[in-house]
Structure formats: structure tokens, C-alpha cells
Amino acid sequence: MSKEALKKQALKTIDEKADEIKKIGDDLWKIPEVGYREYKTAEYVETQYAQMGWHYQDKLALTGSKAYLKPKKHTPTIAIVGELDSLDIPTHPEADPKTGWVHACGHHAQVTAMLGTGFGLDAVKEELDGNVALLAVPAEELIQMGFRNSLREEKKITFMGGKQEFIHIGAMNDIDLTIGSHSSGSLKGARLGTGGTENGFIAKLVKYKGMEAHAGDHPDEGINALNAAMLGIMGAHANRETFRDEDHIRFHPIITKGGEIVNNVPAEVNMESFVRGATVESIKNANKKVNNALRAGAMAVGASVEIIDVPGYMPYHRDPWLDAVLRENCLQLEERVPIGGHSCGSTDLGDFSCIHPTTSLEMGGITGNHHHRTYQIVDKETLYVLPAKALALTVIDLLYDGASKAKEIKEKFNPVIPRDEYTKFMERLVD
């Protein structure tokens, strides 16, 4: 069959299943779960794999899974990624009333588009070389660091991000190229977007220890850990003018514990933060300054501080050749496909992008801001169905004709980190 005929067939299949795909999006929206806790979501996704008769592995990095459209012997393998996790934003009107969890970053739409892509490609897979793996990955949002650190201490995970963990456990060893997706509020009326880069970061847990004492009677006997933390934050602020514009540094701490009882001097204060930047070098430099400032806060009042730095995500660079194929296919569906600039946000697709060619699709269909109470889905065709089409067409291009395009892109790629050195490389980041 010609490539154009295969593309037509895939589009037809996705159109026929459009209602089913939208229902998946609706269903997933209703079961938001935060990272490394996506048990219901995982079960839902795996039920879909089973219904399609796809062979799959489950419980990867606790809740992740990987389904193959064809037997594993077919290579190269292109992974389509869907992130399983939601956010915790209790102020969102549609947040789960019990947990406060909500898909205000739209990751449920990625999983929906991933499954829709699988449906479309399943209809033409025998005509394609190579293989397609659907990757349902946990924990993209690096939140609830205390909980994740306890998972690390229990040796249930090594990394706080799901894709990092996928690399670490070897789940990416048989993947040659990766394509992700993300909803976007910056498409200015367009329905699909491509291109752009993102910051990477180091994550940190900060624990200030002081001494409790009666806050009214004997503050002289106390050591105020909250004052230490506030001075630490102020010290970091005093460094901001030293951060170069082009490095896009971000430091945005939260205090997760601010003391014990109101009539005592706070004895223990816990913070979480990232230090983000556009390059590994700039992140490391800024991180050093931030840590000095945080320590100075403790020193100023005689408290102590423990800083636990953990590897965050690598800066994200889309593979230009893979992105070009994605873009070409978006333009077959839409007249206007904006190209993204640099985002100071981060994604663990950045880590994938260091080990093999990676890109991702930006999808419209939402209104409001990400991570915000205004985030809403307004166009399910655009958010759930159209991305499946763009991704399916892209994969057909890559795997047609002996998978020549996929092989060529793989050949041209220069890894920032050799895959088998990933864990060591990341651990060295926070030495």
C-alpha cells in the first residue's frame, strides 16, 4: 500500500473512533492522580491495551506501562508518550473534592492522544516496518518531594521523575525515538504546535533545624528555624541580579512545614524548591549560590540546615530532524502550526532528549492557564482527536519504506548522555 493510502486509513480509523477517544479523555479527566500514585489511571490505560490485544508490561516505575503494537522483534521502535499524573490544585473548580487533585496540566489528554494514535496505527501496522510502543509514564510533575523522597529511601524509586526512572530501570533500552505531547495555551488560536526548548533543573529538599522554646516566656532559649529559612530565601533573592538573562534561572521555594505550635519558637522548617536553568552549567552555578544563601540563613541565627539536592530534569532539546517530520505532518492537517520558543518550565522529556531523538507535539483545545484554577478543556476534537492524527501520520512517515526515516534520524543523533551512563551522570549533577 502507498504511504498516502496508509495515512488515509489511519485517519479514517481515528475518525471512526473519535467518540471513543473523547470518552477516554473524559474518563481520565475524572480520575486525576498525582505522580507515583496513578493506580486507577494505570488500570484504565492497561484495560485499553488489553481490549486492543496489545502485549504490554505494567508496574514500570510503580505505575507506568509499555504496550507494543507488534511483536518485540520488529525494530526500530518509536515510543509515543502519555504522562499519567495530575496536579494538586484544590482551588480548581473541578478538583477532586477529597484529594484536591486535578488534570490542570492536561496530562490526561496526552494519554488519550497516545491511545488514539495506537488505534490509528493498529489499523496499518502490518504495512509498516519497525514497531510502536505506547509509553504510559508516571510522575512528570515533580511535586510532593517529601513523599517521593520516602519512596527513594524505601528503594522503590531512584529518581523523582517517571521518565528518569524509566531510563534508569532499562525501560527505554529498546526505544529508538520518542514523541510526546502537551496541551498548550500559547498557540494563539492554532490547534497544533511544534518546536521549542525548556529549562532543566536541580530539585531540593531543605530542612532547617532550630530549638523549640516558649515563644512568649523564653524565646531567648529558642533557635528560630523559620527565621533561618526566611533569611535563606532572602539570601537567594539577593543573588538574582547575578543570574544572566540568557540562562533563564528560576528559584521558587515553598515552605511545607513552618513550625510546630503557635506558642513555640519554630524548631523545624521544611522547604522544597527547584533551581532551574537553560543549561546544565548555569543550573549548577545558580544552585551553588542558592545553597550558600540557604546555609547563610541557618548560620545567621545559629540553626542548622540539611540540603538534599536531587537530580531534576535535563534541559529539553527537541531533535531537529524528528521535529521536522512531526511538523510536516501537522501541516498536512492544519494550515497554521506555530513554532515554540524557550519555556522556563521543565519536562523529563528533557532526559529522553539527551539519550535518543525526542520531540513533542503542542496541542490546543484548552483555555486558561496551566497549573491554574482557570485551566479548562474547551475543544475535545482538538485536544484528544487531532493530536492522535498528527502523531499517527508522523509515525507512518518514520516507519514506512523500511523505517528509513526513523533509521536516518537515529543515525544522525549525538547523545548528550550515553544511555547506559545516565544514572551516573545524573548523580554527578548533585555531587
Ligand SMILES: [Zn+2]
Ligand atoms: Zn505541569
Ligand SMILES: [Zn+2]
Ligand atoms: Zn505538564
